[in-house]
Amino acid sequence: MQEIIYLEPDDEITSVIDRLKASTSVGVALVIPRGSSLAQSLINLKILKRSAEELGREVSLVVTDRITRNLASQLGITVYSKVSEAEHSRPILVSTRPAESKTEILESSASGIRVNTYNRYSAMEQEEVEPTAPIAETVDDEKIGTTVEASEVVEQTVGDAEDVTDSRDEPEDLEANEPVVNKHGGTMIRGRRGKSRKPLMVFATISLIVLLSCSYLLLPYASASVKLKTEDYSKELELVVERDLKSSDVSRLAVAGVLFSVEKEIAKNFPATSKKNIGEKARGKITVYNSYDSKTHKFAKGTKLTSNGKVFVADEEFTVGAGQPLLVEGKVTIQAGEGMVNVTAEQSGESYNLAPSTYVIEGAPSQITGKGGQLSGGTTKEVKLVGEKDLDTAEEELRKELTTQLTTELLEKVSKEGYRQIDGSTTEEIVSVSFSKSSGDEAENFDATIKSKVFTLGFKEDELRRVAVEAISAQLDANKMLIKMDSSAISFEVVESNRDLAQQKLKVTYDGKISNKMSENEIKSKIKNTSVAKAKQAFDDNESVEQIDIAVWPKFINRLPLMDNRIKVSFDYSE
Template sequence: MKPIYLAPDDEITSVVEKITALSDQKLALVAPKNSNIFQSLINLKLLKKEATRLDKEIVIITTSKVGQKLAEQVGIKSYSNISSVGISDIGRSERLEEKIESEVLPDGTKIHQYNPSETVEKNDEVISETTAPQEQKNDDDEEEGEEESVINKKATLIPEFPPIKIATPIEKSPADELPAISGAGFSTRTEFNLPWRSLIGAILILFIAFIALFVFLPKAYISATFPSTKVDTKVALNVLTEGVVGENDIEGVNLSASKSATKTIKATGKKDIGTKATGSITITNKYKDGSGVGKDQSFSALTKVTDTKTGKVFTLNNAVTIGRVTYDPNNGQPIYQSKTVGVTAIEPGESYNISTSTFNITGALSGVTAQSTTSFKGGLTKQVTVLSQSDIDNVQKELKEKTNTEILVELKTKAENKQFINSAVSYQVIKESVDKKVGDQTDEATATYEVTASVIAFDQETLKQKVVTALSKDIKQNEELVLNDKTFENIKSTNDPAKKSVKLELQASGNLTIRIEKDKMAKAITNKTSDQISQILKDSYSATDVKVDISPSWWFKRSPMFSWAIKIEPVFK
């Protein structure tokens, strides 16, 4: 059996190449305890598969219990030493030759080496020791020759091993009794080095994060009530576009814009253009007063006649008079007068084609009856779509709102940094029309709306200064005026086209209070507790009530260190 010696780092592919290159059918793989082929069961399975494919018998010789167990699992016999297989270590000489060959000095070294022409014969059973012939020495290089002969002698000497008989494999413990495989690979002990750079970097990041949190997170909201005197006055100002601007005037500028729009009207009205049913009724005058005296009954054309069964209404085609009741001179029996007259339905439709019935006549005397003796006919329903007034009104309203909104946007764009009062915008309708009339049979129509708008714009800051001046007549040196936020919400305007001006009227109001400088006040209360903030505002600014809210609630119960993080909301009473 041919032995193959494996190095610890031989990969499975290298092992397969070795067994493939040899022609021997029986091979013994001598593997060290830490050989790579024992790193995975897959390596041994692949080895077994290749040996079967090559029709070769292989065994594994190793002192590794784990390796033996793995080999047994895949069906490869394993032994703990080479003597157990009964083979000589003949491969050791081959490895020795390979080792010496790998130790050949590099090119350029001045040394004479002897290359023997004879080859060493190998014997599987007994290997004899052979001495290689010495290279002939030169006189000048005697010492070098001696060294060369020693090296060559060592390289060509093959140790002799006594023949070893094949022994019976020794008994091994069952694979089940072997220790379990804990995992592939080999653990190596590594020295732990503290990552000082990472640790310092992490501490630095945490420090920066804490500083940022301390600076930007806390906020303080302070509501302080200050004593004040309420003042109000009515202010009237004229916004002029030409002429001299006086004390009660503001300079203004004319702005104008035009817009037009069209929209399709979808007709939704319905109109019945069918034919009306006609027929005739017989009217009988049976009216008598208390003494039995009758009275003539007259009806004008278009008098309404209502069917007592269906409630359908008809009209008389022409006027008719039915004479009063008379009596037979022979027997005294009453003789009633009757007249037949044509009627027409008030609306088209088949529903007016009624059968014989009785009718009530508008304005008839008691005892006057009407009935038909034949069915009415000729009624036919046919509806068409027509343009209704509501169709026109809805679209024109929509056009007007859309156009006026667009005009306001255009005027504000033209005003730039100036402003105007929306109620002061004057609109002039240039065109408002529909291309069809109400009642026209159609599916749609087109509505057109065109308008021009004009307004006088002014500077808001100038208006504010005028109002402040009007309210600050009685202000003291250490006081300031705080305008009411709603002062400019309700401004009345009146256009004066003749003077090309607009009059503004507003009810201005505000509070006269101690001069409050929020920035200075905020700096005075930085990094203070709620009690300290309250005391400072009361002592320095005459505050009567102070409420402090520090956010977040779990933060230090002190105001932020920076004034920009403090918001003060003054309340005046």
């Protein structure tokens, strides 16, 4: 049995020879994988065979590649299709000969035939070998194919033009050898070509034609910049943003809206600004005189007596006696009746400690007056109180601050979700307001807390612009179109908003330009597969086109591509 050696695709010839040397078997079968560099080189196979002969090894190959099988067969190397075939074959050891021998001399002692066979793969010129003593070597009759006389030479040649060096070309497929008469009159055995090179040339020609055709279709590229004539155009329309609308409706000029809301509570400490005097009140007694009439006058508790702008209050009910008429020096006078009353200052403070003075009595004639001595006991002591004004001021300040925060957070929330709100379209609701102190409470400061909620109706700005553009475009003439649809061309503002934000009415204004309709396909159909000059001439009489610039690549072609997708069209507009 032969030893099986498996090779790798990148094994070099030197490593293969080293493995042959290490083998102890006479027969060695090399399993060559597809793509092996060893199998694709005729020189490597020749070196392999020569080294095997020098080492006394019978080398064979297990390979399925047709090219490798042909190369090996031409060199006389046994080839198997399967490893199992190589394992069950018996190696036949052939006699070795010097590596530099270029000619095999075969002679049959039985028939007296001398066969001079040239080694076609030696890459050297054919040599004539003089007759020598016969070499005991068996000649395969099937390979010789005929019997010739001793004077006739059987030569096997490759042809004058054949290159026997390492090549990637497909080797000749040698069929059964057939005799051919050479120029010397002898018989030459050589293989016939199994395949013609003509199909290869046809294939190459067709491939070249296909390549040129594809290059003509795919290589050229062109760009056309078309400047269109324009005119100014303005239009206003009213759109509605509806909260419960699932999708925008151009026919109703309605855009789908989403309700957004943010709720927040803040608290802050405020100082008390009101003041209160909690000092003692001045007290004293006042004598009331009746010089008015001869009747008795009664006054209720709480009657006010005023002097120098200071008000005092009667602590109890009091009575002023009747005046008595008197005749004095021939004149009638009234002797005033009297009455006493304890009074207390209406307000506390030292300023109510009055010196003796005259008092006007509330509800009494001017002739009934009071006169008192020194009033005392009044003291001044001020404290801060939480006034009603303090509470109102705190609530207003907190509300403004909270509204600013809520509006900012609401805008961020709307923007984060890809929506847009219109400035001034926010609705606010005060949820609760509370204070740590009530009005009139004595305190240096107090806490105020407010909770509020803001709402807005958001919409997709791109969707609103789309509805607006479609609605405005529908009102244009059939051959007109809107152009330069940038953000500055369309503006909108809130006209009306429901309190519950179920609907918002917007006024949309378009201030831009219009032009005659022209599409990319229309441009491409006129300029494709034409010269640059003709492409430009195609728009000379077009009233919509102000200018067209065309560039092609490669420049030497000077013709636009045949395929639409190799032409890029861009539009510009006159101001």
